[in-house]
Amino acid sequence: MAHRTGALAACAAVFCIMLLLTVLGHDGKRVAQLMVLALPGIVWLAWPIQNSMLHRFRTAAVWLWALAFMIDGALRAYLLDAYQAAPDSSVVLTAIANTNDRESTEYLHMHWRTLAVWCVVLCGAAAATAWAARQGLRAGLEATRWHVVLVCAVLLLTMVAYASKPWRRLHPVLFWSHWHTSLSTLRAGWTGQQAQRDAALVRARQASPVVLRAGPSTIVLVITDSINRDNLSLYGYGRATTPRLQTYQRQLGNQMVVMRNAWSVDASTLPALRNMFGFGAPDAVDAQHALALARAAGYKVWWMSNHDDVAIEQQHGRMADVFEMVNRVPGRASASLDGELIDCLQEAMEDPAERKLIVVHLMGAHPHYNLRFPAGDNPFDHTDDDVEALMKKHGRSSWTREFRQSYDAALLYHDFVVSETLQLARTAGTPGGHRAWMYLSDHGQEVGHESDRAGHSPATASGYRIPAVVWRNDPASAAESLNQAIQQQPFRSDWAAYMLMNLLDIQWAGAMPQRNALSADYRWQAPHLPVQVPSFTD
Structure with a gap:
């Protein structure tokens, strides 16, 4: 009985640690979706395993499973704190796509304090999860009827969740794989743009631009x-x-x-x-x-x-x-x-x-x-x-x-x-x-x-x-x-x-x-910014 109680406590501990980091990086609805997607790894700890080698494998697998969700939550939380942006937003994607090793080093030099805090939090959560994962249910205890029913119900729920694309794509492994593909696509789109520049010149000529002023003209922007x-x-x-x-x-x-x-x-x-x-x-x-x-x-x-x-x-x-x-x-x-x-x-x-x-x-x-x-x-x-x-x-x-x-x-x-x-x-x-x-x-x-x-x-x-x-x-x-x-x-x-x-x-x-702000016909229209601006003439 004590072993079963310890295993359930281990499941609860892993769940709570993952929940904490997920809450920091996601809103309410997505927190629920992520935690449902995380359940298979958690409930595995509540299933009795007799073989010691398999037990060690389960410990490592559950730890890696939980770590993926925790890293996802920590990364998203950092971006929300630093830039108020999601990782798949245009702000983040364009910034990362346009960054090289040297700029990354300078960024780390400037923001190492904040990053260090998040690393400490993540390392602490990973260590606690590793300890809890070792407490999974061991040999000598048979699964009860209600135990089997509960595990099957959880697995059925997660199967439905994984069958739904909007839910499935939130899984950290799938999301960050897709994010990397989006990043590569964005970078590829910036190469070979000569055709686009040529097309821009064609459109410009079709607009029939003419200079109204005679004589030399020099403009510095x-x-x-x-x-x-x-x-x-x-x-x-x-x-x-x-x-x-x-x-x-x-x-x-x-x-x-x-x-x-x-x-x-x-x-x-x-x-x-x-x-x-x-x-x-x-x-x-x-x-x-x-x-x-x-x-x-x-x-x-x-x-x-x-x-x-x-x-x-x-x-x-x-x-x-x-x-x-x-x-x-x-x-x-x-x-x-x-x-x-x-x-x-x-x-x-x-x-x-x-x-x-x-x-x-x-x-x-x-x-x-x-x-x-x-x-x-x-x-x-x-x-x-x-x-x-x-x-x-x-x-x-x-x-x-x-x-x-x-x-x-x-x-x-x-x-x-x-x-x-x-x-x-x-x-x-x-x-x-x-x-x-x-x-x-x-x-x-x-x-x-x-x-x-x-x-x-x-x-x-x-x-x-x-x-x-x-x-x-x-x-x-x-x-x-x-x-x-x-x-x-x-x-x-x-x-x-x-x-x-x-x-x-x-x-x-x-x-x-x-x-044209230099024209007597100028008419101001306030832009739609993602922040509240009380007045554009302050």
């Missing part, structure tokens, strides 16, 4: 990564993170428009860029790409980047006439500094082409933050200022405050690079002609603003709050009243291509002036 406008002193932040841009703002007056209420509609790079260059509808049947339209209209297009990123290169970079990559180390988390692009921009500005669109793609403040500025050049390190005091007041941990210090140092270096691109856009190359410069970030970043963490954040408004700045040398565009209105109105980055077409002076079939 600076796209950066992971910049939250709340951390820019240009936008009122307490630390001096953008002194150079603020100097230009005073010097250039109404020629430089700082859009105070700019938003991304995506919290990660790949979907943000697809929306940005695809006019907010990159999956439409007749989708246009901004770079293809520029080329079809007669612009020579450059794409120069500090991102060694195959997806971005294939989807956007190779759409240009000239593609330049200064980052020679694989992975967005490499230590290549954005300043390396300044010479490339200088060369492009000197090119004799009459019409030029130059896209400069920066790393910005993409984590790991302390790789985004020269080593040792952090004036905010261990700073005891008002920003630090406010973070302490809000209960932010010491490591989150350290991330903020590194993040702000990255923004200070970023200010230098962005200001240099503005200066080159204004003065480099052959004098005269129409010139414009546009700067914005792909998405924001959470660095202790709304939660005690640092990194990409699809579940907080910080993940979508971005800077957007425009400079034009056209005197007619410097009217104070017009620019004041543009600065205060909300702006969304998936409509940025409409504004870019305005700077390029391109007229084309499909133009929508109501989505």
Whole structure:
């Protein structure tokens, strides 16, 4: 009797351990489904086994069976905690598909504390499960009638569950196998995209784009990564993170428009860029790409980047006439500094082409933050200022405050690079002609603003709050009243291509002036974000 009681206690222990980790990673309905799928391994412990070798095999098999469910629960719980996303969401799939060994190492270096906690929890659960699995029912006890009926009923229930595809595909082994296939399919879809680029150029020519302005025209588009406008002193932040841009703002007056209420509609790079260059509808049947339209209209297009990123290169970079990559180390988390692009921009500005669109793609403040500025050049390190005091007041941990210090140092270096691109856009190359410069970030970043963490954040408004700045040398565009209105109105980055077409002076079939933030016909429509935003003009 004592042996039977111990075996039932072992079943209960394994069930409870698996349930705990499953609850952390799944919602209520799926918790029930997962636990039904897990029952065959659990009830096996309640069946008497006489052979000692078979008993050891059962112990190992049940432990591995339970471990699969526990790892599944722990992985999902980590993703929910860190990114508020499921493993099969587009956010996670695109991020993993676009990650290499070096970037993974940098990610582990940044988030090792959280990962260590989950590893300890998982190891503890695995050890407890191994002990419980050894307590399965042994020889000398025959199964009673009710024992047999109960086991058969449980097995019948699980057979029905496994016969249902929606239930069966939740099993960790099947789910993660399918997840790996989806990941491989996604990666394969990023290769061999020349045909798609050619098709985009055909669609662009069919839209009959024409340049309305005569004479030379040079437009510089600076796209950066992971910049939250709340951390820019240009936008009122307490630390001096953008002194150079603020100097230009005073010097250039109404020629430089700082859009105070700019938003991304995506919290990660790949979907943000697809929306940005695809006019907010990159999956439409007749989708246009901004770079293809520029080329079809007669612009020579450059794409120069500090991102060694195959997806971005294939989807956007190779759409240009000239593609330049200064980052020679694989992975967005490499230590290549954005300043390396300044010479490339200088060369492009000197090119004799009459019409030029130059896209400069920066790393910005993409984590790991302390790789985004020269080593040792952090004036905010261990700073005891008002920003630090406010973070302490809000209960932010010491490591989150350290991330903020590194993040702000990255923004200070970023200010230098962005200001240099503005200066080159204004003065480099052959004098005269129409010139414009546009700067914005792909998405924001959470660095202790709304939660005690640092990194990409699809579940907080910080993940979508971005800077957007425009400079034009056209005197007619410097009217104070017009620019004041543009600065205060909300702006969304998936409509940025409409504004870019305005700077390029391109007229084309499909133009929508109501989505061009520089047009008097502009009409704001709030995007549908996965987070609640009380106001887009805060």
